[in-house]
Amino acid sequence: MGVINMDEKNIKEYVKERYGQIANNQGTCSCCGGDETTDQALQVGYTAEELAQLPEDAVLGLGCGNPTALAGLKEGEVVLDLGSGAGIDVFLASAKVGKTGKAIGLDMTEEMVKKANKNAEERGYPNVEFHLGEIENMPLADESVDVIISNCVINLTTDKLISFEEAHRVLKPGGRIMISDLVTEGELDPEIKKSFTAWSECVAGALEKEEYLDIMVAAGFNRLKIVSETEYQEPNLNAKLKGKIKSIQVKAIKGDCSGPETGCCS
Secondary structure, three states: OOOOOOOHHHHHHHHHHHHHHHHOOOOOOOOOOOOOHHHHHHHHOOOHHHHHOOOHHHOOOOOOOOHHHHOOOOOOOEEEEEOOOOOHHHHHHHHHHOOOOEEEEEEOOHHHHHHHHHHHHHHOOOOEEEEEOEOOEOOOOOOOEEEEEEEOOHHHOOOHHHHHHHHHHHEEEEEEEEEEEEEEOOOOOHHHHOOHHHHHOOOOOOOEHHHHHHHHHHOOEEEEEEEEEEEOOOOOOOHHHOOOEEEEEEEEEEOOOOOOOOOOOO
């Protein structure tokens, strides 16, 4: 399973290489779904109507949810997608925020950003842009976006607290975040946590659910709410992980705990 030299730099380079291959149609990833990308997208919450309006190359079958469906995007908002891949969630968001809004994608894999920009240019999206960069060090100004979405990506970062602190930094006061991600229930086998392959497939870097939520709170987010939670159903999942991996969608805000919403704010 590739259990060697598990430092932050090596993990990132392996993940970049793996997703670069996927962007160039030279590999697949069982990160969050099955073999057929369209079937996987439908399984995690996208509709056939949504998929029909997208560039075919934008749908790679890498997500574990449909954050744009739950983020409550409004006309004129600026939305940022962390780990945007070939652009599926950015393109869906662009239709929701309209011509007066903007949809921004951020990804650390150069091949993915190139693929997303090609999709945007060929289909003529007027209000999207893609940036090359890491979630732990976003090339965006403070308090510059209204909404952040992310789809099965934060688990790939090697420092979750810094990642969420950066998300908090670029959000405007009162801004909101909608994250689809994988978490665990119970400790993972040490061999899995030291596997490059398991890291690139969104498993080794997954945190226990309560720890994940605690880190969001520590980064400054409030009014956390788990919108949905399901068992991870990847058919080729290691037997040691059966029943331990959950797909969750979490909503939170940058601000205080006043207002009508309830959650685990502390």
